[in-house]
Amino acid sequence: MMIKIGVIGYGYWGPNLVRNFNESGLAVVRMVSDLRAERLSQAALRYPAIRPTERYQDLLEDSSLDAVAIATPVSSHYELALAALQSGKHVLVEKPFTATVEQGARLIEEAERRKLTLMVDHTFLFTPAVRKIKDLVATGELGQLYYYDSVRVNLGLFQHDVNVLWDLAVHDLSIMDFILGAQPQAVSATGVAHVDDQPEDVAYLTCYFADNIIAHFHVNWLAPVKIRRTLIGGSQKMVVYDDLEPSEKVKVYDKGITVTEPDGVYKMMVGYRTGDMWAPQLAMTEALKAEAQHFIECIHAGAKPLTDGQAGLNVVRILEAATASMRNRGQPVELG
Amino acid sequence: MMIKIGVIGYGYWGPNLVRNFNESGLAVVRMVSDLRAERLSQAALRYPAIRPTERYQDLLEDSSLDAVAIATPVSSHYELALAALQSGKHVLVEKPFTATVEQGARLIEEAERRKLTLMVDHTFLFTPAVRKIKDLVATGELGQLYYYDSVRVNLGLFQHDVNVLWDLAVHDLSIMDFILGAQPQAVSATGVAHVDDQPEDVAYLTCYFADNIIAHFHVNWLAPVKIRRTLIGGSQKMVVYDDLEPSEKVKVYDKGITVTEPDGVYKMMVGYRTGDMWAPQLAMTEALKAEAQHFIECIHAGAKPLTDGQAGLNVVRILEAATASMRNRGQPVELG
Amino acid sequence: MMIKIGVIGYGYWGPNLVRNFNESGLAVVRMVSDLRAERLSQAALRYPAIRPTERYQDLLEDSSLDAVAIATPVSSHYELALAALQSGKHVLVEKPFTATVEQGARLIEEAERRKLTLMVDHTFLFTPAVRKIKDLVATGELGQLYYYDSVRVNLGLFQHDVNVLWDLAVHDLSIMDFILGAQPQAVSATGVAHVDDQPEDVAYLTCYFADNIIAHFHVNWLAPVKIRRTLIGGSQKMVVYDDLEPSEKVKVYDKGITVTEPDGVYKMMVGYRTGDMWAPQLAMTEALKAEAQHFIECIHAGAKPLTDGQAGLNVVRILEAATASMRNRGQPVELG
């Protein structure tokens, strides 16, 4: 049975959602809403069978639609997703999930009560690279985890409504949440805005976890070069994940430290060891295609999505705390 | 007139100092002291004309020596430099300058009172790459400065006595101090130790300056790959300084943002522009050679070195505050 | 007035031609022919307004069509293009232009006699990178040209009907022909086949020009990594063109040699000099879009295309001679 979907928001990401749902063979997009007439004509031109509308309410009122995908600015996520759930639709919502922790918790509650599928579009979790890293960590191949360090910078378009953490770090936080499978105890963030009346464009975020695991994120809209690189250090092996590499995105280094306690000597000796490097082959699957399929399968099975509301909420909780910390020049914020 | 020099400490860096002073044609190393007999034999083998000794006091008591270079662990810098100044010697001291701000201030005072040259070995300030970047900033070619971001990581030997900030960030802080020519208002640092009874091996440091300039430093002894990269963003141009590049270490990007205020619209529009990239040719001079020469010239002329005690103190002040902040998970520390 | 176009061959490249003609705003694709039914259904699905047919003759017999684009294997180019010209259509033909020099000359003659536009799809000549290099050479910025060296290798699909020179070197020969604007005096090629009954999969080609200019091409279907790099050396400056670089595809090095004749010394001294490196900003225009537009403009104006039949023939002449040389292990072949 084909799932019938409506898409709210046909800006940058909406067209990708429409294409992937339509090409999945499991769903069909029936309606698209956007406030901008020229975006609707664009959709109509490419997909004559889709009904365009400026009123998102039209989607919610159409009882033939099973699900709604929301690809609008974050400030509208809560209102739109809540209304969609209340009209009985399954919901896929763009990241960041919501603008506040409170909103996210409320949406989760609504979906659970109505037994509807609520999924957050954390696309990176459906890439072969991130899946491979998750496997390496989960099977213990890296040993005990030491740190997670990511850099995501380039000369980017300023978002008026959110700072650079909400725009860029959201990707890396979703990946970290998946790979570490743990919540940070505290965060500290720093950053500044260089344009008057605009949000912070450069930011740094540290997350403290149990067992001395530390995670750090560098995001920047003002960088002259594009960098998408994550280092993950463990006691046995270390990973470099470079998303800009065309083929070898994940490299596993058999490197680490050795701690020895020489006889009769008080101080420990810390040395290091180096071994082979290995770049596992990665599948060529498109992430968004896999994600669209997962959403539909969860709807059919009534199963909890990999990137459910809770995953979205985990990320929003860190972003909210980080923004508060950043306004106080790194003042740490404890998380429950 | 040849300057006669004694070198205290013949470990990793001492031999480089001896070689560069001897090859300068302006100075001659007469004595070397070290507590380890095998290091002294090494020095004697290579330089039959140098007198080796286990007592550094021998150098201070030799009235024929004009100057002393100190290449020992930081914990001994203060005591050794003070004694050297008090015995009338000019002093070149390894970085970090001292273990505390108080010690550094005391050494500056002593050198000034005795009109002796006191120089700190901030070698990078004598590299053609850093000089070129200083020029680009000083002449305003980058426009208004936005940020300074550096990464210095690799699988490195643990230092037992200092954390990774004092071992690695000291290089970048000395470069930043030179290029920005300003003192930070506050710092926030995070980091953790992964080996029991050992200092922090991964650390992140943010410095806040006036005019929304922000500087950030990532240092790590546990990284699988070696990275030595600094990004410097300005309103007109941006620099990437990669010290591992064999030839094009400094790249200047004609990139930036454009801020426009459309008629009758409240919100500003922020766009970006991209232009050519340019890698200036750099001289091939060896930094330590230029530094040795500068020390000798300052002694002759009674001039203040580029990397004087004050430059050393600026860096120690940040390191001291950063370590305090790091112990409190990023709690910001205001600097006078 | 919109140009009406038919496309023969809807395999790998045909869909790109259809899309670009349709999006040009200057032309409309009316018919598509292919021998494979599934390719025709694909075309029909995406473009309901296009008439699909298995008979290319249908396109030639439709008097409403102004032009035909031929995107079939090279062995059929001559027959299809000749028939198209004879039915009065303007023709854009995929590269390599024809399978032999004789065929190419015959097509040029036919097009000239009928005053029809005949263009060869040398797409790279419409990229900003190649245009920029052409400018650098034409304005004399590189000085006297010394050599042209290109490498185009990767793990690629074997073509059953042509060897790797005809499949890959054709790109680089078209670029070289454009940039040098001269014909080689002789060629020598080497290469082997590693699979029985299959064409050569690794090949090397040298072209000798007047004034000691030499050009060399390395093409390989069996390489573990993808390389697309061209070096162009001149007496004043040198260029590195790396088509895989996302942004700085063209780098200009102010490097060269200096020849001095010391007084009273018979032998000349050859030294080298190095200066800045410079990566000019390149426009973001899509090559095939510019090419489609150029074809249409040439039809309207009756102008000779940049990549006319003669340009196509220049490349075929080299490929034909190179294949002969390769069968004789590098035996040079003189070109008129």
Place this chain on the structure above:
Amino acid sequence: MMIKIGVIGYGYWGPNLVRNFNESGLAVVRMVSDLRAERLSQAALRYPAIRPTERYQDLLEDSSLDAVAIATPVSSHYELALAALQSGKHVLVEKPFTATVEQGARLIEEAERRKLTLMVDHTFLFTPAVRKIKDLVATGELGQLYYYDSVRVNLGLFQHDVNVLWDLAVHDLSIMDFILGAQPQAVSATGVAHVDDQPEDVAYLTCYFADNIIAHFHVNWLAPVKIRRTLIGGSQKMVVYDDLEPSEKVKVYDKGITVTEPDGVYKMMVGYRTGDMWAPQLAMTEALKAEAQHFIECIHAGAKPLTDGQAGLNVVRILEAATASMRNRGQPVELG
């Protein structure tokens, strides 16, 4: 028993030989000869115990010397090595071995008759990277060999007496000879000279082997960038050897082609497969140190060196044929 050595030629490479022999603990350099007084003073300054002389005959006449290392231009190798052998010295001679095949054969004969060690300084064969590649080929891990492709280019000093093949390709030919362990059947070379009265500065060389194995070499003194890269393709795996990589010099790609013969179909289908990439850890040993030690061990044991006269001769034979081919624009030259 320490081997006593004299070194003829103290230019660029001679000092490296002196240092490595002296530091081996197995030999001591007693004399150094050079025609240039300033080079001799340089040697005397650094090694007071070494006797400097302008007459190489002094070394040959000193009966206390066991061996002689020859680091002079290739044109003098034959005369010097022959005289050294005739005076009963073991000989290590710089590469290229000799200026002609005839000279090389004569030296081998002389050494065999006198039962003296004759070794050619093919340093790369003592690097961990080349050893690792040899292992991969010898154990069959790459499968059946397809091709060997090397590039060695940079802006280099012109050699007045030899062309760029003799200066640069000599390195790669010695590596290829070691790894393939076979002699080419024929060679074809192309290249030109761009400076009057100077040798060829850009050259390309193809070697044909049995079983469709092909090897190609690109050498260039006029390149704007430095490249040192070799691709080796096999039916099972492929290697990229990049000598400029600081750590991962050798990468092994589990990539190749698959040849299938579909039922009832005449033509074979050639597809490709891709798997993991793997960079084996390499030892950190210095090549010249290992080579010096090997020379001394061969003298003691009367054993044939890995890089004996025959290895040197194999390379000279190819260089001689290649130069002849290059003078005839690629005309192939058959090798016995």
